[in-house]
Amino acid sequence: MEKIIKLEELGLLLLGIYLFNQLEYAWWWFLVLILAPDFSMIGYLFGNRIGAICYNIAHHRGIAIVLYFVGIYTSTTILQLLAVILFAHSAMDRMLGYGLKYEKGFKYTHLGEIEK
Numbered sequence: 001m002e003k004i005i006k007l008e009e010l011g012l013l014l015l016g017i018y019l020f021n022q023l024e025y026a027w028w029w030f031l032v033l034i035l036a037p038d039f040s041m042i043g044y045l046f047g048n049r050i051g052a053i054c055y056n057i058a059h060h061r062g063i064a065i066v067l068y069f070v071g072i073y074t075s076t077t078i079l080q081l082l083a084v085i086l087f088a089h090s091a092m093d094r095m096l097g098y099g100l101k102y103e104k105g106f107k108y109t110h111l112g113e114i115e116k
Contacts, residue, residue, distance in 0.1 A: 009091045010095055012087070012091035015087075016085075016087045016088025017030070017088060019087070023077055024077065025077075029081070034085060034088060034089055036085060037059055037086055037090070038089075040055045040057065040059070041054075041055060043055060048104065049103045051101070051106065052101040052103045052106075055101045060086075061086075061087055061091070064083045064087035064090065067083035067086070068080055071083055094111065097111060097112075099111030
């Protein structure tokens with residue numbers, strides 16, 4: 001089952017890359033921004049609860065999808081770019097075993113505990 005989930009996440013990452021390709025941004029933007037959602041881990045400086053909230057907002061695919069459609073509706077490519085980066089990054093993280101966080105601590109995710 002774990003392999004199937006990783007393959008599904010790979011497919012979603014490839015979808016994110018395809019959607020980025022539909023935007024009129026140079027490819028280096030994708031490479032520069034793909035790790036930007038991880039800046040949300042700064043929230044952990046203020047405790048596990050705040051850290052989990054910040055991290056989960058920056059890694060929630062539902063938020064990315066809503067932002068993407070708002071960007072399409074308003075013809076705002078920067079919103080579409082932000083959404084694609086959030087979507088692709090979240091898929092990449094989940095493919096690597098990093099899920100949404102519980103308030104218990106960073107290593108406790110909806111995909112299981114992150115091993116050291």
